[in-house]
Amino acid sequence: MSGAAVDVLVVGAGPVGLTAAVELRRRGVSCRLVDRLPERLPYAKAVGIQPRTLELWDRMGLVSAALDAAVPLRGQLVWVDGEEREPLRMALPPEVPYGFAALPQYETERILEAFLARFDTRIERSTALVSFAQDDSGVSVLLTGPDGEEELRTRYLVGCDGAHSTVRKGLGLAFEGGAFPEEYMLADVEVGWDLPYGYTLRAVHHDAGGKVDDLLVCIPLPGPGRYRMSMLVPPELSVSATPAAGDGVAHGLEGSRAPALPDVQAVLDRMSPRPVTASGLRWSSVFRISHRLVDRYSDGRVFVAGDAAHIHPPTGAQGMNTGVQDAWNLAWKLALAVGGCAHPRLLASYDAERRPVGEEVVGRTVRHARRTVGAGGEDTEALLREAQLLVGYPDSPVVVRPAAGEPDGSGPGPGERAPDCGGLAGDVPAYPLRLHDLLRDREHVLLVYTDGAWDSYVPGLAALTGGLPAGRLTAYAVLTEGGTAPAGATPMPVYRDARGEFALRYGVRQATAFVVRPDGHIGARLCPPAAEGLAAYLARVFS
Numbered sequence: 144m145s146g147a148a149v150d151v152l153v154v155g156a157g158p159v160g161l162t163a164a165v166e167l168r169r170r171g172v173s174c175r176l177v178d179r180l181p182e183r184l185p186y187a188k189a190v191g192i193q194p195r196t197l198e199l200w201d202r203m204g205l206v207s208a209a210l211d212a213a214v215p216l217r218g219q220l221v222w223v224d225g226e227e228r229e230p231l232r233m234a235l236p237p238e239v240p241y242g243f244a245a246l247p248q249y250e251t252e253r254i255l256e257a258f259l260a261r262f263d264t265r266i267e268r269s270t271a272l273v274s275f276a277q278d279d280s281g282v283s284v285l286l287t288g289p290d291g292e293e294e295l296r297t298r299y300l301v302g303c304d305g306a307h308s309t310v311r312k313g314l315g316l317a318f319e320g321g322a323f324p325e326e327y328m329l330a331d332v333e334v335g336w337d338l339p340y341g342y343t344l345r346a347v348h349h350d351a352g353g354k355v356d357d358l359l360v361c362i363p364l365p366g367p368g369r370y371r372m373s374m375l376v377p378p379e380l381s382v383s384a385t386p387a388a389g390d391g392v393a394h395g396l397e398g399s400r401a402p403a404l405p406d407v408q409a410v411l412d413r414m415s416p417r418p419v420t421a422s423g424l425r426w427s428s429v430f431r432i433s434h435r436l437v438d439r440y441s442d443g444r445v446f447v448a449g450d451a452a453h454i455h456p457p458t459g460a461q462g463m464n465t466g467v468q469d470a471w472n473l474a475w476k477l478a479l480a481v482g483g484c485a486h487p488r489l490l491a492s493y494d495a496e497r498r499p500v501g502e503e504v505v506g507r508t509v510r511h512a513r514r515t516v517g518a519g520g521e522d523t524e525a526l527l528r529e530a531q532l533l534v535g536y537p538d539s540p541v542v543v544r545p546a547a548g549e550p551d552g553s554g555p556g557p558g559e560r561a562p563d564c565g566g567l568a569g570d571v572p573a574y575p576l577r578l579h580d581l582l583r584d585r586e587h588v589l590l591v592y593t594d595g596a597w598d599s600y601v602p603g604l605a606a607l608t609g610g611l612p613a614g615r616l617t618a619y620a621v622l623t624e625g626g627t628a629p630a631g632a633t634p635m636p637v638y639r640d641a642r643g644e645f646a647l648r649y650g651v652r653q654a655t656a657f658v659v660r661p662d663g664h665i666g667a668r669l670c671p672p673a674a675e676g677l678a679a680y681l682a683r684v685f686s
Contacts, residue, residue, distance in 0.1 A: 149173050150481045152284060152297040154310055156180075156266040158189065158248065159449030159466035160303030161255035165203060166474030168262035170586075172481050175297075176264065177286060179271040179304075183256070186426050187247035187331045187371040190362050191216065191460020195531035195560070196467050197241035198663060202583055205258045206241075212250050214363045216243035217341040222416050224348055235526060238648060240563045240579060243530065245362055247331075247371070248463070272309045275300055277444050299477055300445045303470065306433070308451035314442045320435030320505070323456070326376040327430055328402040333368045333423035334411070344370075346414045359414035369423075374410040376402075376429055402427040432456050434509050436501055440494040446473055453501035458511040459529045461504050468534065468662075469497050475586070475661035484612060484685050488540055496536040535559040536664060543658075543667035543680040554650025557668055561659045562649070566642030567621065575641060581619055587684075588659040589618040591635070591672055592651050594626035603674030604656065605634035607681065615685075621645050 151167055153160045156178035164176040192213060200206040221228040233243050256266060270288035277283070277300070284295040302310020311318060338344065341363060348357035361370040380400050407421045434455045440447055449466025473493050479485035507528075527533050536542060536558035544557050555562060567576045582588055589608060591601060601620065608618045618635040622628060623646065628637045640646055649657065656672030657665055658680050666684070669676035 148281075148296040148298075149175050150297070151175075151299045151301060151477060152177070152282070152295065153301045153303060154178075154272045155302065155304035155308075155449075155451070156252070156256075157303065157305065157449070157466075158251050158255060158463050159470050160301075161252060161259060161266075162467050163301055163303060163448065163470035163474050164264060165255060165259050165262070166471060167478060168259065168264050169203070170475070170478035172478050174264060175267060175295075176259070177267045177270040177272065177288075179269065181269045183249055183252050185249050186428070187249065187329075187364060189248045189251070189457075189460070189463035190245050190364070190371050191464070192244040192246050192251070193460065193464040193529070193531045194235065194239055194241040194243060195534065196464045197244065198563075198579065199467065199471055201240070201579060202585075202661075202663060203258070204584055205254060208254045208258070209244075209246060209251070212254065212365060213244040213246040214365055215341045216245050216343060216363070217339075219343045219345055220338060220416075222344075222346040222414075227416065230342070233526060235530060235532075236523065238563060238565075238644070239527075239530070239532065240577065245364060247364055250365070251463075272304070272313075275310075275313055275445070282444050298444065298481060301473065301477075302445070302447040302451045303449050303466070305450045306435075306454045308447060310445065311437060311447050311451050314445055314447070316442070316447065317438040318435045319438070320433060320454075322431065322433040325432070326381055327373050327432070328376050328380060328406065328427065329430060330372045330374075330402055330407045330421075330427040331364065331425040332370060332372060332404070332407055332421040333366070334370060334419045334421050335368055336415075336417055336419055338417070344416070346416065348414065357410070357414055359410055372407060372410075374407070374414075377406065377409070380406065380429055400429050402429065434505050436498075436505050440469075440498050440501075441490070446493065448473060448497075452497075453505055455505040455508040456511070458508045461508055461529075461531070464531055465501065465504050468500070468531065471662045472497055479685070482612070484615070486541075486682070486684055486686050489684055492539055492541045496539050499538075500534055532560055541666070541683045542664075543669075543676065543683065545668060545670065554648060555665055555668075557665055559665055561657070561663050561665050564644035564648040566640065566644045567638040568641040569636070569638045576638065578645065581638070582659060582663065585617050586614055586661045587616040587666070589616060589635075589677070590657045590659065591618065591620045592623070592640075592645065592649065592655045592657075593620055593672075594623045594654065595628050597629075597654070600654065600656075600672045600674065601634055604672060604677055607674055607677050608635075611681070611685065616681075 150173040153164050153176045156176050164174050167174040218233045219231040273285040273287050275282050275284045281298045282300045286293045302308050344361040346359040347355050350356040358375050360373045404424050437452045448469035476489050542557040563579045565577050608616050620635050620637045622639045624643050656669040658667040660666045667680040
């Protein structure tokens, strides 16, 4: 049978596909989300939630549900060959609004799925992509589901269907890399430790030649004494003789063998810093790890994101979080394209921006996985990178860099993340706001830092803002500490930088405008804040 046409078909309903679907539906794009599985898997696979992901969930409006369900991650306790080492403290600068957290993947999916339902969209379970073919106007898709085969026409197709992606294979994308020889077992269990709450545990043992021959990594989960543990696989549980999937990618969970409580207990008896007994096994599996990256993230009207585009060791909880940012980056651009107001180069910028990020993450996690201990010596910059707060697109074709000779401060430049700051005082709120409060549930946001003497530039900026479709660009003026807004009505809402935090975090000393993109990255930094600079940015993004 044939289905009704849809703007975007998203294949794969893990955290990445759910994020893509939510962001499309929030913007009014018609979207279908299909998944081959009959139900959500109850597995604590991806667990770590990075501060950057929490920022994005804040912009979406669902961060409260995640915070209610999550466990804080405050640091890592480290034992090497039976000796305790200096713990890693995962403390970020005070201006970062969220810390590190742990949330099992099934909870992440539950929260995203419930949020998606607000937009009258559900996951179509037991539905798989069979094939697709694209042309200049769209993509013809063949699906198979509970009611048989369905032919579907969609304007765009997004593959969030994992390491063995059907979408990636259908595009014929190269997926180069390799596999690690080590095998691991995962287990979701309960233990009665007296270890500090909110800390992960990493214990390693070396053989006489200095090679790691035993390993225990424990990440706290919601619930008293509940941890997701990973360990090296004993020979009797090895799946190394099992061939990789048909695509040759040896990555992910292996369904043929599952460790039992005695297997977990044997490792705890050897490696735990305290005598402890494991109980309440919820789930266990053996898994293998590969590192691969596609040669491009898109081809015409078809895109890949998350594990369909990049796979790597789970070190630092980078995988799912990187995929969520893939989905965010792509969704706001697709929404503009569907609405007919995107510049032709905008969709091409998805690959230009996200593939270098994937390449860096794959390389970094592979290096970290080959280190025996990753704790004790981390500095603030390293933590910010692990938190994904340093991801940026300075070379993107759709950001506007300052012209030669323009005065520039020490703050974030085009392509970098827009940092948060506090102390923004308005005439109506009886309490100071944070900058991210102004960005929440917005598309592009124009921030004009000014002392109030704005006659030469604000009217021109406001005129450009009004020339876009409603909701595409929201403007705010941020007054210097001593600045005074003109009497009477103003062309944009005004907030005072009452504590000087905006000037500090954004490195501004004079009138400057910033364009913040829907994904929270700076699209342009304009000093002086001339309308011509804003027009140049808008011309790169909008048709």
